Amino acid sequence: MTQKELSKLLHDTGCPVNEGVSSIKNEKVFPRIDYWEMLWEDTMASGDDYENEITWQISFYARKPRNAMVRSNGRKVTFDEALQLVPPDPTELLEVVEAYQKEVDKIKKKEESKAQMKAFSSR
CATH class of the missing domain: 1.20.5 (Single alpha-helices involved in coiled-coils or other helix-helix interfaces)
Structure with a gap:
């Protein structure tokens, strides 16, 4: 997955998303997502060339633990499904x-x- 694909996936959740650190505008907004590059590794590709493999840290901040959006893996859910994912x-x-x-x-x-x-x- 490329950074562009990851960014689109996270933005499609409808939550405020920041790459790197939370913006001042979003630091008190819940739920929100912050993500950043955490680890770069050189991996031998099939043609004797090295390719960068990047590990991303994705942090989801919610006012209450276990927000339904996290439990649904970003899939939009109905109210009834949200109740099943996150008990009241x-x-x-x-x-x-x-x-x-x-x-x-x-x-x-x-x-x-x-x-x-x-x-x-x-x-």
Whole structure:
């Protein structure tokens, strides 16, 4: 794979991508990808010529560990697939359940008030 092909592959993820170091503009952006040449090796090619073999370091930064884009290998995923790749955070689930419970409690209070008004008016 050439550097150009690698760059295109990384940019196609839709994340901000930097070659070398994060730009000042992207250093606080999540998720983001930084990549750079890490190792150059001369490899004997088939015709007695040396060819450079380059190892690239690719770093993916996410606000939370295991971002769905990393787990999907850059493939676009649906919301349901993302949930399978990255299970929800238990504290976030608890917040959702508590918010739902508050709504249920409001509905119950309204129903109780209606029942009390109906019972009062029927006397």
